[in-house]
Amino acid sequence: MADYSSQSICPIPAFYCCYLLRSTVRHASLYIGSTPDPSRRLAQHNGDKTGGAKRTSREKLRPWEMVVIVSGFMSRAGALQFEWAWQHTQGSRHAEVERGGNDEPGLRICPRTGKEVKTRGKPCSSLRNILANLHILLQSPYFSEWPLQVQFFSEDVYRAWRDCADGLLDDTIKVVTAFGSEQACDIDRKEFLGKAGGIGALEIGYDHLAEYVEKSLFLLESEEQIDCGVCKQRVDSQHDMIAICSHNPCRCASHLLCLSSHFLGAAAFGEKLVPRKGTCPACRSQLEWPILMKEMTLRFRGQDEIQRLVRRRRRAESTRKAKRLNSVNLYSEEDTSDAPKSCTRFGRIGFLGRTYPCMDNSNIGELGSSIESANSTNSDIDSVSTITPEIELYSRRKPSTKVNCSGSYAKSDWDDAEIIE
Template identity: 25%
Template sequence: MELFVHGFPSDVAALRFEWAWQHPNSSRCLLAPPIRRPREQPISFALRLLPRLLLAPPWSRLPLRIRWLRPPRPTLELAPPPHMVEEEGAGLPRLKRKKGRSQEVVEENWGCGLCGEAQATPLLRCPRPLCKMAAHPSCLARLFLAPEPLQLLPVGGACPRCHTHLLWGDLIRRCRGEEEPEEEWVEPDDVIIPSSAPT
């Protein structure tokens, strides 16, 4: 095993990615999949194919993470999208939910910082301690997608209050109450591993 790709919104999304990775010529996600070179090892081909898949819709906008298992990690032919995190380590972090997670109803004095309404919707909050920005996911998504009106899912954008660049996936994870402890690791459930068997 060389790496995991994780952070998919569902098991189905992870399975679709895995299928496209294992069957690049049959997948409709890659318009021009690379051709396997003569005598190229399957793992080398899979690593050459990986960034092309990560740059292709629908995965190019997801907040995915690539965890390399063994240093030194190989250099990819193309760089993955800049919002995707590359990590090193021997497993996946166990996501823990904070107690009293964000199912909190909007407090009386706290409404959306963008529309001003106090709906019973969990708010996305800026992670900076001094910034008090809170907004409905739909309001903040509209703001982040203003420069890209044809997209449905934002990658990130500037906090409307402190102007810090925020990644959409990190905001959603925080809102859901998920945090990654530094030392606790588990074997992954939705693991994508390139096959080392010849095709």
């Protein structure tokens, strides 16, 4: 008997998908699988990492490219269920309604009785047939209620999809494309898709929920009283299942059942039990139900993952701060190196609010002798030794004047003094 106790306490996975591989050497070779990390899984199929599958281990078929992925599964079990149904569509109960008995069963001779026995023929594994089976599953009443997204990474595969998609899909299922230009070189394209292709840009972790989770924890751990945004009753953060608005400025918290009823009633979903989306009771913003559930299950069941998420976020913030600080220090050093130095021969020093040229040790003696000569002949200004023009330590003295009652200045001997340049 399988033990589901460990899986029941896990949060909703950040990412899980089913994918379709195609050999870049022979396009008729296809493979269907599932994984939580498409880039790592593709590297395993191509032999760059250990693992992979036996059907993709033949070197003459490598490299493989991931041409289609179906994501948005709320559990690993759901992704595996869809994978099996995609691989065995003719035997899946989810495709019975869509087939409607139009396929004629084949006939074979029973070796034991010799009678003709009705049986289903061998399913065709062509690209067109696989895409048609994918379309059948997405139209089924069971999988059409899931918030799935189909993403194409090859333009020719997308054209084949449009040819075989003879019906409209449910609004909850999104179909997007992520392929380059057809004018790209085939060799470069094979190398690009064989390594990772557009799947390298997929968000497969909880990093995009980091700020959302921090806001929810801060709100629920505060001591202030929180009332439900729908029923207006007090919320018990320790025992109630609480959904928080995913928009950063909004602080609306609601009971899970209250918010679900609010979404279902506003959108008139009828007898459905799980809503798809709705509007926040406080800020009236559009909310996606899968995003709310991912955050809530991560908050309740993923304490270890939250700690790792917070550590990575803080580490990234500290790295950004260190880079900014280094850039500021480097800019300051460049400004300092470009500015005149204060301890070189051709520098200048500040004294009494003015700047003057600085000198080295060889000029100190000359400066001392010049000053002594100037002081000894203060009475005779004309006999003062000329001071080197590059060196000027003192500002010109202001004449000592006295103010008379009329406000005029008295004449001083310094008025006839010669200015030393």
